[in-house]
Amino acid sequence: MTSDNGKPGFERLAREGLVERVAALLSNAIVTGKLAPGARLSESVVARDLGVSRAPVREAARLLESSGLVAYVPNRGFFVRQVSADAIDDLYELRLVIETAAVRRLIRGDTGPVIANLSRQVDELYRIADLGPDFDMLTQVQADIQFHRLLVAASGNPKLLAVFEQIATETEFSIMIVGQLYDDPHRIAETHLPIIDALRDGDEMRAVEALRFHIVVAQRVVTQKLRQLEKEQST
Structure with a gap:
């Protein structure tokens, strides 16, 4: 191209x-x-x-x-757009609000179908992580976002999904700008499992905490790396 x-x-x-x-x-x-x-x-x-x-x-x-x-x-x-660390920090904060609300709605209904879909998506994350020399960061990032898209979509609230879709590509963009994943690819796949386990057990508090941990780790690493890049560019 x-x-x-x-x-x-x-x-x-x-x-x-x-x-x-x-x-x-x-x-x-x-x-x-x-x-x-x-x-x-x-x-x-x-x-x-x-x-x-x-x-x-x-x-x-x-x-x-x-x-x-x-x-x-x-x-x-x-x-x-020129991406700033403050803007990405705000972006992840919004993701937390959206996805936490989605999990709370979801766990009060039938979680069976979405658990199967989420489990298959984690399998896909592991498959991508196992590619070795053929590993592609964007593919991993998009697969990660798809897990969260499935989660929000299953909440049954189209407004939550619409807002999520507005920021999904921007989230991918922010990670690609940093130029590295926010964790080891296998570890990224692994951190989705506690969310699924909590949903399967119907434990709302544990599901929210597992989701929060997963997103906040990414938020911290990505924003810190962007702040470092901003500092280097300014000097």
Whole structure:
């Protein structure tokens, strides 16, 4: 996905679902670092590469703005967001609120179906961790986010899920910017198990504490690493 001039290029798209597909392509380019923080998102260049008009590119950029990946600067256009440690700290705090509320709702209903789904997702996390030289950090991060997406979706509250989806990609972005996982891949998989065990036992307090531990560990490591990067850049 690189053009002749060395800049990120994109393959041409068919007409169906253009805005969503453009948004997905740009999102992937941002999260994987092909479009770096601070880079200008040129509507004309992207539109030319994809073989579409500028309108769907502009709409896709608006979607990415709502998900926290790009920012609009008046009279200049869209730019990939510069991530700050304080913003990511706030992001994880919001995740705690959303997912804690989801767990409390979930545990008061039938947890059987979601426990099976969550267990399969942990198996997927272990499978990815076992890939060795073929291990891909983004795949692991997305699999981790999918576990939490399943958890929130099973709460039965579409508003919680809608907010979660707004910040899911931004969470992936923050971890990829740091350039390392917040823990050993096998350890990340393992820290999901206490959440499942507590849900299986119907223990709301233990489930919330297990979830809190899992998220706070990531929050602490990611924000500390970002603060270190910010300090290095400032000097």
